[in-house]
Amino acid sequence: MAEYRLQGLSCANCARELEEEIQKLNHGEDAKVLFNSSKLVVSEEIELNKVEKILAGDGASIVKEEEHEHDQGTGRKLLFLIGTSAILYFAAMIFEKALPGWPAVVLYVAAAALSGYSTFLKGLKNLFKFKFNIDTLMTIALIGAFGIGEWKEGTLVAILFGINEYLEGLGMEKARKSMETLLDAAPKEAIVLRGGQEKVLPVAELKTDDIVLVKSGQKIPSDGVVIDGSSSVNEAAITGESMPVDKAAGEPVFGGSINNEGVLKVRITKSYEDSSLAKILHLVEEAQETKTPTEQFINKFAKYYTPLIMVVAAGVMAVPPLFGGDWGSWFYQGLAVLIVGCPCALIISSPIAIISGITRNARNGILVKGGVFLEQLGQIETIAFDKTGTLTKGEPHVEKVIAYHEEEFFKVAGSIERSSSHPLAKAVMKEVEKHDISLEEPDNITTIAGQGVEASVSGKLYRLGNEASIPSGAVNGEIRADIDQLKNAGYTLVAVSDDSRVLGLFGIADEIRPESRDVIQQLYQAGVQKTVMLTGDHEKTAKKVADAVGLTDFYANLLPDQKVEKINDLIHERKTAMVGDGINDAPALAVADLGIAMGKGTDSAIETADIVLMQDHLGKLPSAIKIAKRVNSIIKLNISLALGLKLIALLLTIPGLLTLWIAILSDMGATIIVTLISLTILIDKTGGSVHSKSGGL
Numbered sequence: 001m002a003e004y005r006l007q008g009l010s011c012a013n014c015a016r017e018l019e020e021e022i023q024k025l026n027h028g029e030d031a032k033v034l035f036n037s038s039k040l041v042v043s044e045e046i047e048l049n050k051v052e053k054i055l056a057g058d059g060a061s062i063v064k065e066e067e068h069e070h071d072q073g074t075g076r077k078l079l080f081l082i083g084t085s086a087i088l089y090f091a092a093m094i095f096e097k098a099l100p101g102w103p104a105v106v107l108y109v110a111a112a113a114l115s116g117y118s119t120f121l122k123g124l125k126n127l128f129k130f131k132f133n134i135d136t137l138m139t140i141a142l143i144g145a146f147g148i149g150e151w152k153e154g155t156l157v158a159i160l161f162g163i164n165e166y167l168e169g170l171g172m173e174k175a176r177k178s179m180e181t182l183l184d185a186a187p188k189e190a191i192v193l194r195g196g197q198e199k200v201l202p203v204a205e206l207k208t209d210d211i212v213l214v215k216s217g218q219k220i221p222s223d224g225v226v227i228d229g230s231s232s233v234n235e236a237a238i239t240g241e242s243m244p245v246d247k248a249a250g251e252p253v254f255g256g257s258i259n260n261e262g263v264l265k266v267r268i269t270k271s272y273e274d275s276s277l278a279k280i281l282h283l284v285e286e287a288q289e290t291k292t293p294t295e296q297f298i299n300k301f302a303k304y305y306t307p308l309i310m311v312v313a314a315g316v317m318a319v320p321p322l323f324g325g326d327w328g329s330w331f332y333q334g335l336a337v338l339i340v341g342c343p344c345a346l347i348i349s350s351p352i353a354i355i356s357g358i359t360r361n362a363r364n365g366i367l368v369k370g371g372v373f374l375e376q377l378g379q380i381e382t383i384a385f386d387k388t389g390t391l392t393k394g395e396p397h398v399e400k401v402i403a404y405h406e407e408e409f410f411k412v413a414g415s416i417e418r419s420s421s422h423p424l425a426k427a428v429m430k431e432v433e434k435h436d437i438s439l440e441e442p443d444n445i446t447t448i449a450g451q452g453v454e455a456s457v458s459g460k461l462y463r464l465g466n467e468a469s470i471p472s473g474a475v476n477g478e479i480r481a482d483i484d485q486l487k488n489a490g491y492t493l494v495a496v497s498d499d500s501r502v503l504g505l506f507g508i509a510d511e512i513r514p515e516s517r518d519v520i521q522q523l524y525q526a527g528v529q530k531t532v533m534l535t536g537d538h539e540k541t542a543k544k545v546a547d548a549v550g551l552t553d554f555y556a557n558l559l560p561d562q563k564v565e566k567i568n569d570l571i572h573e574r575k576t577a578m579v580g581d582g583i584n585d586a587p588a589l590a591v592a593d594l595g596i597a598m599g600k601g602t603d604s605a606i607e608t609a610d611i612v613l614m615q616d617h618l619g620k621l622p623s624a625i626k627i628a629k630r631v632n633s634i635i636k637l638n639i640s641l642a643l644g645l646k647l648i649a650l651l652l653t654i655p656g657l658l659t660l661w662i663a664i665l666s667d668m669g670a671t672i673i674v675t676l677i678s679l680t681i682l683i684d685k686t687g688g689s690v691h692s693k694s695g696g697l
Contacts, residue, residue: 001030004040008060009033014134021054022046035351057125059118082162085115089155096152108151115162116142137306137338144335145660148328153660157339160661164344164668167675186281187256187272190221193265203255203272214264222255223275224266231262238276238365238614280362280614283369294350294375294635301346309341316653332660333653339663340649345670349638349678356681357631365614366624373610376594378628381574383528383596384567384588387535387542389581390598390618391549392510396427400491400507402482407437409504413496414439415457416464424494427508452494463497470497479505490540509541515619516549522622527629532570534563534588563588579618596621631681638674645670 009015015035022031027045034041040062042051048062055061092107113120116138123139138161145154190206191213192199198213203221206212211227214220220233232244238254247253253266256277272278317334321327354371361368368374388394403409414432417425418439432439442455452465463469467483475483479502486493491507520531533554535542542556555566564587570576571593578585578592586608589595597609598618613621649666652658 001041002044004042005063006033006038006040006055006060007063008055008058009035009038014058014060018054018058018060022051025050025054058122078162078166081114082159082166085111085155085159085162088114089159092155093152105151108155109146112142112146112155112158116158119158119161119165134306134342134344137309137342140310141335141338141660144331144338148331150332150660156661157664160664160668161342164664164671167668167672170675186277187219187221191215191218206268206272208268208271210268212266212268214259214266216259216261216263218259220253220255220257220259220264220266222268222272223270223277224253224255224268226251226253226264227267228265229263231264232260234258234260236365238280280367283367293372294639298346298350298639305343305346306341309338313337313341329656333656333658336658336660336663337650337653339660340646340658340666342667344667345642345645345674346639348671349642349674350635352675352678353631353634353638353681356678357627360627360681360684361624364620364623366620367612367614368624368628369610369612373594374628374631376575376628377577377611377625378630378632379575380528380577380594380625382530382532382570382576383523384532384534384570384576384578384592385551386563386578386580386585386588387533387537387545388510390579391516391533391545392512394510396423396492396508397511398427398431398506399509399511400486400489401431401504402486402507403504404479405501405503409496410435410437411439412457412462412503413464413494413506415442416445416453416455416462416496420453424492424508428494428506431506460498462503463495465495467493467495470495470502471499474498474500474502488540490538490542490544509544510537512545512548513617515617519618519622520550523625526622526625528625530574532566534558534566560585560587564591567591579621627681634677634681638677641673641677642670 015033019031019033022028022033022042025031025046027043028051030043031046031051032041040051040055042048052062088107088111092104092111095107096104119135119138120142123135123137126136127139138157142154142158145151145157187203189200190203192201192206193211193213206222212221212224216231226247226249228249230246230248233247233253234244235254235257238256244260247264252269253264254277255270255272255275313334316337317331320330354374357374358368358371361374368377385391410432413428414437417428417432420426440457442457444461445453445455447453448463448465448469451469452463454461454463454469456462463471474497482505483493483495486505486507489507491509494506494508496503496505523531530553531551533542533546533551535545535554535556536558537556539556542554546554558566563585567576567578567588568591571591575593577594577596578588579596579598580586580589581598585597589597589609594611595609596611596613598613598616611624645666649658649663652662
């Protein structure tokens with residue numbers, strides 16, 4: 001499939017009609033005209049000249065490479081024509097008083113032609129094709145107004161409709177530009193080291209295992225690993241986090257990240273098209289084109305709404321005169337009804353708000369894969385969390401230490417665990433390192449299945465492991481009470497003992513993320529009613545975490561299929577989202593109304609879930625929900641305003657007070673209001689969100 005940038009798309013409804021026409025061509029069945037991103041996607045086998053002819057019929061065209069600045073020129077041209085029309089209009093009003101007759105009429109027609117000629121030409125073509133849309137409505141209204149001698153009001157309709165189209169396009173372009181700002185994060189070139197020389201190449205030509213040089217202020221061209229140098233890196237393009245992250249040899253980096261200082265040598269691990277940033281940008285572009293149920297309804301409604309308005313207008317023109325009404329007055333009222341019926345404001349009430357919401361979240365490192373998921377996010381009432389790596393850090397941490405023979409306890413524990421790569425050993429070593437104790441190399445290390453290890457330190461045999469590793473004669477009443485206390489609190493027990501004594505106990509748990517409690521409280525404030533934890537851990541550990549972070553409920557000892565069963569139970573009660581790491585929780589993420597993965601750019605997270613938190617914490621989830629709720633509220637408000645203003649204008653036909661200029665002002669006013677309200681979503685009123693206290697954030 002080939003992709004082309006378009007200019008001159010006047011409205012979403014027109015884009016749909018163009019798409020339907022292009023799909024009738026040979027090899028055109030899969031064609032897409034993407035209004036939100038102003039793009040055309042067609043088969044490479046299609047006859048492009050026929051496509052261009054169809055586009056030209058609606059005033060749209062394909063942007064050639066050398067014409068990238070033409071879009072702005074088109075807007076300036078339209079503004080110039082509208083300005084000239086306004087000058088001619090006021091000149092005609094002066095001529096009308098000073099010199100009545102054809103000079104004023106000529107000026108009115110010239111003014112109408114300058115600002116409305118494209119609409120008029122498209123409308124005439126539509127009339128011959130019996131195609132009824134916005135342009136058809138306005139053309140009939142203009143012809144009708146001039147036909148009954150309403151030159152002044154007919155021209156005002158043309159000028160105001162031109163202003164309306166300009167402002168509508170401006171609003172849509174603002175939303176598109178905001179999205180394009182995100183896409184600018186993509187690096188364009190890379191300095192590649194080949195044969196001992198530096199070569200500047202386009203990122204598309206990068207290959208896996210290429211070594212690239214990234215200087216201060218430059219973007220890292222693709223995902224890779226630092227092999228030389230150290231620096232701080234801004235990963236905002238990926239995670240939405242503005243705080244720099246320190247990088248040194250051996251550490252991974254994301255394409256699109258900015259090297260703040262120093263020089264880094266990076267070995268590329270993924271070609272650019274497979275990099276995290278490329279996938280994110282591709283999904284963001286796709287996301288803005290997915291239609292929400294609300295948008296689908298509006299588009300279907302608009303398809304039948306316009307012909308219906310024409311029937312109503314015809315009824316207003318024809319029925320009252322049959323019962324003695326003045327034909328001229330009711331014909332005029334019917335023309336006004338046609339203009340009021342223009343569905344511009346209704347059609348644009350949703351897409352600008354959706355694009356703005358997706359863009360705001362993307363800036364925060366929250367990837368929403370489509371408008372439909374953004375809409376669902378705003379409706380979520382229950383959120384289910386996996387425990388490990390989501391509410392907790394996913395790594396063991398010593399939370400409780402009971403030392404009976406302190407110095408010997410830490411020395412033996414550190415000496416035995418120093419060479420082990422087991423997660424519990426790493427947790428023990430972190431605690432031992434706090435006490436500045438010299439360690440020894442252990443001898444005769446032996447693993448005892450189901451218990452732990454035993455080893456000789458300074459010629460004496462010691463055991464390190466769970467409760468079963470402790471010699472039965474070494475446990476007195478005090479030690480038994482301490483062991484039971486640690487177990488009841490949900491800790492994993494690591495004991496150090498010799499043949500006759502217990503030297504001390506470590507109480508180890510998965511460390512709760514410092515931001516988890518604040519995030520849960522913010523979720524309640526954002527309108528979430530129920531928070532649930534689903535975990536495979538035992539009951540006491542689960543209760544400890546649930547109480548610490550403030551969850552409403554928890555379920556422990558769950559296997560993956562049991563998590564799915566619990567999600568099924570929850571979605572029957574309320575709209576439910578599942579938050580997990582995108583790998584182990586894939587089945588539960590798929591079953592939930594909304595799957596939210598956190599994975600800091602991991603491929604599995606990006607591919608599995610409907611929404612991805614590109615950070616390694618939950619800190620920005622509450623703001624994402626607030627943005628989604630705001631988008632949903634604004635769309636409802638926009639639809640109410642668009643229909644409300646039209647209804648008020650239509651009711652003016654009953655006493656015969658509706659005029660052409662009131663009609664066009666009601667339509668234009670609605671369009672301007674819904675556009676401005678939608679763009680407010682892009683404004684960040686918050687001071688940020690809860691951030692992880694790890695990783696320098």
